[in-house]
Amino acid sequence: MKYTEIIDKMTLEEKASLMSGKDFWQTENIDRLGINNMFLADGPHGIRKQAEAADHLGLNESIPATCFPTAATVANSWNTELGKEIGSFIGAEAVAQKVNVLLGPGINMKRDPLCGRNFEYFSEDPYHAGKIAASYIQGIQSHGISACVKHFAVNNQEERRMTIDTVVDERTLREIYLTAFEIAVKEGQSKTVMSSYNRLNGEYTNENIHLMQEILRDEWGFDGVVVTDWGGSNDRVAGLIAGNELEMPTTAGETDKEIVKAIYDGIISEDALNVCVDRLLDLHFTTEKVFEGEVKTSFDIEKHHQQAQKAAEESIVLLKNEDNILPLSKDTKIATIGDFAKNPRYQGAGSSIVNPTKLDNTLDIIEELPITHIGYEQGFERYGKRNKKMMNNACQLAENADVVLLYIGLDEATEAEGLDRSNMRLPENQVELLHELHQVNPNIVTILSCGSAIEMPWIDKVKGLVHGYLSGQAGARAIMNVVTGQVNPSGKLAETYPLTYKDTPAYQHFPGKEVSVEYREGLFIGYRYYDSAKVDVRFPFGYGLSYTEFEYSDIDVTDNQVAFTIKNVGDYAGAEIAQLYIHSQSDQIFRPEKELKGFTKVFLQPGEARQVTIPFDDKTFRYFNVQSNKWEIESASYDILIGTSSADIKLKDTKLIKGTDAPQPYHKAELPSYYHGKVADVKQSEFETLLGRKVPESSWDRSKPLGYNDTIAQCQYAKGMVARLAFRLITFSHWFLRKIGKRETANLIMMSVYHMPFRGIARMTGGVVNMPMLDGILKMVNGHFFKGLRHFLRERRKMLKSQQQVVGNS
Structure with a gap:
């Protein structure tokens, strides 16, 4: 150990205190030993350091920072040097904002196109994702702070992400879902890894000895810090035994006491705790060095904006260019149509939301270019409502243009952390607009803005298709530079675009709806499946046109x-x-x-x-x-x-x-689907042969009382009438908010309430509700309302009294 001298001076309680956060974003400090707080901030494509009230859903505004293109976008550049440059720029901004640990990049595989967080991940290929991620990490850490590669591991759906059990065979786990992490750890030398929310083959990832110790520590040689995803700790002591040092956010000292008790009871040794403390201290002291002396607290906003533009330009993918409609000729009469031209969709939603330092707008930029711009029409309502008047106005404008630039895509409420998409389609009002425009002007160039694959049955109605993905704060100018030929597009897809969602290999097993999700397709995700099973696709992995x-x-x-x-x-x-x-x-x-x-x-x-x-x-x-x-x-x-x-x-x-x-690891006759690559309909018996065991029950056991790891959604089966009523109120609120157009608020109910396990009430409230109080809530849920209420109030009084005593002693 590196810090034995300091550790020897610490009390057991002080050691335990370092294992959990001080508040939502900061770690604990021990002033008498010179151990300061570390600040952890979201940052896959830009810093999200919140100035005021903290949250994990992107609700409250953060300090302005450069919003670079998302990971799904930059992946299309296939340029590791560009990744390193972006990482370096983000790292410099992290130092300016005094951030020790930047929570990114995210490198989970795009197992299924409907995963709501695909915009935040690089690729369907682990080698590709790992190489780009390693370059980001090298760039970020070149400034002395730490990157935090996430979410480790096999976190490929957002629905029920805090409780779902991912059932996957060992070979698929290693080759597909861990290879990118292996590259990020070995080549990127990431100082920090974030454990994921989900279970893996029955065990929560941060408690999984096979994953955390045998693979991450022993096989890959990782000697850094593992931090939980926010609220992702289940059994704190089991997580510590597995080597998950830091739990975030704070639990107001509750789990510190669990660690101390576990040592007194002999469940974990103090020596094992010391090893975890030593790793955390190393992260503290190595990242703190950059803040010694005079620290530059600002950065060149324009220079960083230009880097964001460069990143977007290299990542834009030209998917169709019929009759060489692009680049646009000089003096071409252009009509600009679509809400995304005026109000750009340039990043995802959730914990990765960046408050941009500036934001380019297509309608401002287009007036500077050597083309004749005859006007703009919104054309459609952003969140899917049909508007005939808008459509008619757009068609009238299109009639007078040589070329129509049509800006369409997915909205912020469709691609978001905590939710998966319900389908792969564009909103019907946008597709209807496209068909109407084609009637009056066939020269349509579509500018597509979304962070994941979509179906394109309408593609024969456009001559040009420029996919900007989610191109960051400078994306509007980058796209116009490509459209006008100032930049030759060089991006290529880092994911396959199937013809229809039914063609995808995990179609029958995504997402896992109750207890578990079975990865029956095995190795065959993305192009590995389509090429092996000879399934036609719209655009293959690695595809992109050039001028x-x-x-x-x-x-x-x-x-x-x-x-x-x-x-x-x-x-x-x-x-x-x-x-x-x-x-x-x-x-x-x-x-x-x-x-x-x-x-x-x-x-x-x-x-x-x-x-x-x-x-x-x-x-x-x-x-x-x-x-x-x-x-x-x-x-x-x-x-x-x-x-x-x-x-x-x-x-x-x-x-x-x-x-x-x-x-020889297999008997061919027992695994015909895998030997032929035709895995869209693998029977349970064959999957169990691959797995080497029986698959677990995938449905909730509704006869048992609800517990810590059951979700609020399961209140629909609760014995307590109040709990069932609460469930109905939640589902009604979600339906009503969507009905009146408040889709983002409705999504929050699903993210932060509906799919939350009961333990999340304690883990995510910063000590407002502790586990003994949660026991009272569960008694109420399970049909003992008054007994549970008395228990809750009694434990609350105990907690408040304890807090008052601590304040009095201090």
């Missing part, structure tokens, strides 16, 4: 790398993203048709050619063997594939690889 063209040639494979030549054979300077996939020719161990194992982004002038190399690494040929319980390499011939997307392979060579001669 120029590139030619590939001269592949050369060695033991350590693949080299090839890329030439810009078009008329524009531009960037190409070359992608390395591998395909095993063996059929002994099931694998996806192809897997991404490397990528590079190359900027070329017209006529310029360059030889590029993509190295092989320890992840290129490996697979996880469930018999040997370690990473192995299968002896086989492997196709080395170089493509512009997962579906467009330009070069191919074959390499014979000598393996590790591990035992």
Whole structure:
């Protein structure tokens, strides 16, 4: 341990106090030992440090900071150097705001397009996500503070995220859901990891010894701090035993007492606590160094805004360009239509909301450009209500234009933390507007703003499709620079766009509705499924157009790398993203048709050619063997594939690889769906064979009384009449708020009440309600109203008396 001398001077109570927050965002301090508070702040794509009342849902405004494009957006740049630059700029702002730990990046896999937080995650591919995340972390931590990679692990739905049990086999866990974290920890050297809310194969992640100790600590060598997601602690002592040092937010000392008691009772040793204290002190002192002496408390707003614009420009994806309608010719008459042009959708909703330092607006920018702008019409109401007058006005304007720029997308209430989307469609009023506009003017360029994949049955009605994703505070100018040709688009999709949601592999098992969610599709998420099962898609993983063209040639494979030549054979300077996939020719161990194992982004002038190399690494040929319980390499011939997307392979060579001669992990006859990659309808018996055990019961046991880890939603089955009435009031309030157009407020009910486990009442109220008081609430819920009320009031009096004594003694 590094800080034995300090730890030896601490009382047991002081050690325990460091394991929980002081308030919503700060850790505890011990002044007599020179241990100050650390400040933790949200920051996946910009700092969210709240100046006033704190919350975890993005309700209260934060100190202004640069709002960079979201992770889902920057992922489309496929540029690790850009990721490092963005991380560095965010890190500099964190230092200016005296933030020790920046809570990001988020790197959970996009298992299903409907996950409400996909806008905050990078990719459906773990290698891609890990590499981009590592670059962010390196940039952030270059300023001496800590990044906090999250949410560890297998947190791929928002509904019931605090209680859901993720049921996944070991190989899928390792290859798909942990590989990005492995890269972030080993290459990014993240100082902090955030544990997720959910259970993993029956155990809460922050209590899961296999995940937290055997993999994170022992196998990956992580020696930093693990912090809970806010309110994500279930059994505090079990979490500490697993190595989850810091619980956030504060519980007003309640769980500190649990830790002290556990040591006195011999459940955990004081030596084990000392190790956790030592890690936390290391985070304290290493991140505090940057604040010693004179600290710059401001940053160049314009310079950071320009970096946000650069990030957006590299991340915009051109998905369609029929008749080369883009870039727009000089003096083209343009009609701008759509609410998102005037009121941009530039970031997600929830804990990642950034209060931007400035915000570019399309209608201001378009007047500066060498085109003729004939006017703007809103066209549709943002939250889906049909408005015939708006539509008619838009059509009248479109009739007089050469080209219509139509700004459409998903609204803030549709993509939000704590909720999953109900479908993959655009709002009907936007699609109806598009069809009406097409009747009067077929020259439509759609500017799409959303953070996740959508269905596009309307795509034949547009000639151009520019996907800006959620492009941050400078996104409006970045998009116009692409549309007018000042910037050649170079982004490529980091996720597949299926034709319909029913085509997705997890369609029948997303989200888990009650107790658990089964990952029956196994390894086959995203392009791994579509390519293996031969399912047609709208746009494949890695797809994106340019205003120029590139030619590939001269592949050369060695033991350590693949080299090839890329030439810009078009008329524009531009960037190409070359992608390395591998395909095993063996059929002994099931694998996806192809897997991404490397990528590079190359900027070329017209006529310029360059030889590029993509190295092989320890992840290129490996697979996880469930018999040997370690990473192995299968002896086989492997196709080395170089493509512009997962579906467009330009070069191919074959390499014979000598393996590790591990035992055969599977019997082919028992797992036909996985050997054929057709996993959309895997039967329970086959999934159990893959899993190696029976799947748990997926429905609530309604005969049992409700407990700490049951949700407020389960009050519909409660024995207590008051609890059932409360449930009806909650559901009515949600319905009524949506009916009157208050969708964001309605969403808050689902996020902060409906899906909250009862223990969250204690964990998220900062000591206002403690666990003994919660016991009283549960008695009321379970049919003993007056007994429970007396218990609640008695425990409340005890708590207040105890607090008064503490104040008196101080």
